[in-house]
Amino acid sequence: MPPHITIIGSGFSGTLTAIHLLSQTTTPLTISLIDPRGTFGPGLAYSPPSKTFTLNVKAKAMGALPSDGEGFFRWLKKKRPSTSPNEFAPRSYYGEYLCELLNLVETSSRIHTVNRVSQEVIDLERTPNNVFSVTLSDGSILYADACVLALGNIPRCSLGKTLDMSAFHPPYSAESYSHITGAKEALIIGSSLTAVDVILESERNGFRGEYTVISRHGRFPLPHEESSAEHQFQIASESLTLGSVTKLCAFMRSESRRLLSSQPVFDHIRPHIQTVWKHLPEKEKQRFLRHLQPIWDIHRHRIPVQHHETLQQLQRTKRLRLTAGRFHDAKKTNAGCTATYTSRGARSETITKFFDVAFLCVGPEGDLTKMKSPLIRNLLRRGLITPGTLRLGIVHSAPKLAVVGPLQRELLWEITAVRELREEAQLQAAAILQSLGASLAG
Numbered sequence: 331m332p333p334h335i336t337i338i339g340s341g342f343s344g345t346l347t348a349i350h351l352l353s354q355t356t357t358p359l360t361i362s363l364i365d366p367r368g369t370f371g372p373g374l375a376y377s378p379p380s381k382t383f384t385l386n387v388k389a390k391a392m393g394a395l396p397s398d399g400e401g402f403f404r405w406l407k408k409k410r411p412s413t414s415p416n417e418f419a420p421r422s423y424y425g426e427y428l429c430e431l432l433n434l435v436e437t438s439s440r441i442h443t444v445n446r447v448s449q450e451v452i453d454l455e456r457t458p459n460n461v462f463s464v465t466l467s468d469g470s471i472l473y474a475d476a477c478v479l480a481l482g483n484i485p486r487c488s489l490g491k492t493l494d495m496s497a498f499h500p501p502y503s504a505e506s507y508s509h510i511t512g513a514k515e516a517l518i519i520g521s522s523l524t525a526v527d528v529i530l531e532s533e534r535n536g537f538r539g540e541y542t543v544i545s546r547h548g549r550f551p552l553p554h555e556e557s558s559a560e561h562q563f564q565i566a567s568e569s570l571t572l573g574s575v576t577k578l579c580a581f582m583r584s585e586s587r588r589l590l591s592s593q594p595v596f597d598h599i600r601p602h603i604q605t606v607w608k609h610l611p612e613k614e615k616q617r618f619l620r621h622l623q624p625i626w627d628i629h630r631h632r633i634p635v636q637h638h639e640t641l642q643q644l645q646r647t648k649r650l651r652l653t654a655g656r657f658h659d660a661k662k663t664n665a666g667c668t669a670t671y672t673s674r675g676a677r678s679e680t681i682t683k684f685f686d687v688a689f690l691c692v693g694p695e696g697d698l699t700k701m702k703s704p705l706i707r708n709l710l711r712r713g714l715i716t717p718g719t720l721r722l723g724i725v726h727s728a729p730k731l732a733v734v735g736p737l738q739r740e741l742l743w744e745i746t747a748v749r750e751l752r753e754e755a756q757l758q759a760a761a762i763l764q765s766l767g768a769s770l771a772g
């Protein structure tokens with residue numbers, strides 16, 4: 331019997347791990363790709379409700395394979411000859427590209443078998459025979475020699491305390507925007523990329539009311555700078571292993587002064603940030619999260635210039651108010667919701683106000699103990715995964731149970747975007763093959 335590997339979750343991370351498994355070994359494998367979406371490739375990020383949602387990275391940098399950074403651009407160019415390498419392409423195209431890549435590798439690898447299973451995995455257990463039993467939501471069980479957890483970002487359902495989630499509309503459902511034309515007041519909690527998506531989609535769907543955007547730091551992501559890559563920048567290895575947030579900030583400040591811009595400094599440090607993070611002691615990681623993360627996030631998760639201009643225009647015309655503050659609670663009412671929040675700063679005040687629509691855009695849950703996923707709860711209960719003390723994800727998993735994707739954040743910090751995930755999927759595939767004693771393709 332060929333070794334059987336189950337990949338739980340078939341978004342970018344699971345799909346790319348499958349692709350590398352299929353291409354890296356001459357040992358026949360059976361791979362079960364399991365995802366309740368019924369699509370294999372796009373995952374959450376690349377199955378948007380409409381073509382208007384775009385990537386936030388240029389087409390030329392979105393190749394899914396580490397050895398072929400321009401792969402997506404070439405694919406897109408065949409589909410739409412007018413495409414430019416600097417275009418922010420629709421995310422749905424990226425989903426199609428991933429599906430095609432998987433199909434291509436699957437059909438050309440004749441020795442392997444791939445099963446696509448449209449189910450949720452609800453439990454995973456190690457049997458006395460040292461294999462995994464994988465329980466699906468319809469009650470059926472698969473047995474596997476190795477498993478990959480590629481569950482993506484797990485949505486939040488609490489902010490310190492449990493929230494009335496019925497007060498919020500899901501950001502990535504077409505239904506959320508179907509009646510938005512008549513709304514007067516929209517509330518958005520969070521001001522990162524998802525919040526920007528919600529604002530742009532609301533505008534496209536005819537919303538002409540006012541936005542109240544509340545986030546801890548009251549900042550939107552910065553726009554992409556054109557010239558960022560051209561700066562001369564040399565990072566000495568001592569700068570990466572400083573082990574101190576104060577020293578790291580001092581280094582980044584002095585480089586920003588030298589280059590007259592902070593953007594290239596973040597761009598050049600990003601490929602090394604996993605090394606920087608690994609060298610920070612626990613206490614320093616906490617300081618990083620408190621002091622540097624807000625700055626890191628707005629530089630790291632950037633938006634196209636035209637999206638930035640739309641936000642500025644909305645602020646100038648007083649249709650959008652971005653407030654640094656603390657959101658407390660929202661209660662669903664017949665017509666919308668009533669929310670309470672406190673703004674920060676000199677004129678700090680607590681406000682309770684009615685909104686016609688509200689969106690929660692606060693980023694994923696990192697604390698495994700707060701996740702509602704039955705699979706995560708069962709894995710914790712069985713001791714097959716260990717949560718990190720920073721509450722950013724999994725720090726340890728059982729042998730032959732690999733983790734790929736945003737749940738590795740506590741170990742790697744920067745592991746949410748294609749650029750890092752494509753390397754990680756390849757590394758984890760190689761490690762799984764090694765653990766199964768499979769022979770590597772030449």
Ligand SMILES: Cc1cc2nc3c(=O)[nH]c(=O)nc-3n(C[C@H](O)[C@H](O)[C@H](O)COP(=O)(O)OP(=O)(O)OC[C@H]3O[C@@H](n4cnc5c(N)ncnc54)[C@H](O)[C@@H]3O)c2cc1C
Nearest residue numbers: 339341342343373374375385386450451481482735747748
């Ligand atoms: C809206 C959005 C836009 C983004 N845009 C970009 C971009 O432009 N560029 C970029 O580089 N990065 C972008 N990202 C980052 C993105 O997280 C990664 O690029 C990547 O798509 C993450 O893939 P993933 O497979 O880890 O997670 P996901 O895409 O979330 O896939 C996880 C899959 O696991 C499945 N799953 C979960 N639990 C179970 C279970 N118990 N059983 C079975 N299946 C399960 C889910 O159904 C899902 O399909 C974006 C992210 C989001 C959310």
